[in-house]
Amino acid sequence: MDEFGLIDHYFTRPSRRPEVVLGVGDDAALLALPGADRHLVVTTDTLIEGVHFALGAPGYDVGYKALAVNVSDLAAMGARPLAFLLNLSLPAIDRAWLAGFREGLFTLADAVALDLVGGDTVRGPLSVTITALGTVPPGGALRRSGARAGDRVYVSGFLGEAALGFFTRSGRLALPPELHAPVLARLDRPLPRIQEGQALAGIASAAIDISDGLVADLGHILKASGVGAEIDLRRLPLSSAYDAAFATVGYDPALVFGDDYELCFTVPPERVPALAGITPRFSCGFHYLGDIVAGHELVLRDGQDVYAPARSGYNHFDG
Ligand SMILES: [Mg+2]
Known part of the structure; x- marks a missing residue:
């Protein structure tokens, strides 16, 4: 259990x-x-x-x-x-x-x-x-359960930097020294997207914060909404620090580690212009990753290939 x-x-x-x-x-x-x-x-x-x-x-x-x-x-x-x-x-x-x-x-x-x-x-x-x-406001909360097939999937900011901070501190990753402070800051002092969340109310159809990793947390939206999703891994927002580590760590820290505290959210096509309207207010950016589809599966694509990460996110009591 x-x-x-x-x-x-x-x-x-x-x-x-x-x-x-x-x-x-x-x-x-x-x-x-x-x-x-x-x-x-x-x-x-x-x-x-x-x-x-x-x-x-x-x-x-x-x-x-x-x-x-x-x-x-x-x-x-x-x-x-x-x-x-x-x-x-x-x-x-x-x-x-x-x-x-x-x-x-x-x-x-x-x-x-x-x-x-x-x-x-x-x-x-x-x-x-x-x-x-x-x-x-009554009726104004973002929930996990509002995603529908055809909605677009977005994430704020960069993914995987907290993971790089963790691996750097534990000695498992040797980043250039000038990248240590930024990734450790992302691990120790995440910036909760409180202004962004309020601005997304009325635009996003569903939302969650990424505490356990994109795969696990988007998975919660999919389960609560009764839908699936197709994500293009080449769209993952990765920082220059992550680019420097990519050959060593691949996609998984951005997908399954968690601790990023970015927002993952879905937007119906007709509200994409409204999202574009608020985007310039926020330096983190909102990055399009893929689409909500019928069914219940999360499919990660790396070009033509389907990608499977090593494990699906942080979960107490697992195993
Ligand atoms: Mg949460």
């Missing part, structure tokens, strides 16, 4: 409350509060030392990334950030580490206008759980 099967089997139930517009199974839940003119968007993520970040990772990077992964889920819903809760489990009070953690946390919180409004602090193994809240 994998992570998603576990959630389906044990924790997915029919909603009992009319206020629950969208429950378990998307990037965030949607709640309609009586009398409010916007829906509440709620998401949570846990980062554990030794699992999601290395033993001894700097406090700044842990604080920043713990919030970034949650903000990225708000972005994938097209939400406007509101507030967050912080649950921190610490083995001891390490003042220098906590000062860095605080700085990383609030640097991103300030950048996206999120207020810390509560939480809990306990003694235990180092782990960080953040619950982030945002808002959307």
Whole structure:
């Protein structure tokens, strides 16, 4: 049983409350509060030392990334950030580490206008759980389930740079030294696409953030929407750092590693001009990868050949 099967089997139930517009199974839940003119968007993520970040990772990077992964889920819903809760489990009070953690946390919180409004602090193994809240107009959220055959598939920014950062830090990849800092920054301090997500609301038919890799996360859109897709790998947006590593690593880090926190989304053909209209506002760019098709398969093409990556993405409890 994998992570998603576990959630389906044990924790997915029919909603009992009319206020629950969208429950378990998307990037965030949607709640309609009586009398409010916007829906509440709620998401949570846990980062554990030794699992999601290395033993001894700097406090700044842990604080920043713990919030970034949650903000990225708000972005994938097209939400406007509101507030967050912080649950921190610490083995001891390490003042220098906590000062860095605080700085990383609030640097991103300030950048996206999120207020810390509560939480809990306990003694235990180092782990960080953040619950982030945002808002959307009723009916305005981006979901995973809206893709239809004929829609185009896009991704923001570059893919695979976080993977290159991971391989560089672990000594498995020897990039030129001047490329180390950019790829490590992409791994440690991803830029959640919060403005982009809000601009895509009303244009995209479905969206998800890329936490587990394009193959896995686009796969979630396909499953939720009941469709397939054909992707042209030669359209993958790869940075100059990735180009420098391509002969060594091939396509897979851009397809199955994850941690990019870019947005993958689909756009109906009639809304492609609207997408072109907002694109100049965002330096990350929106890159066309291929098309949604009938069926349920994700087909990756490298020219005339069908390509199969080594594994389909990060998944706790797999294997
Ligand atoms: Mg997500």
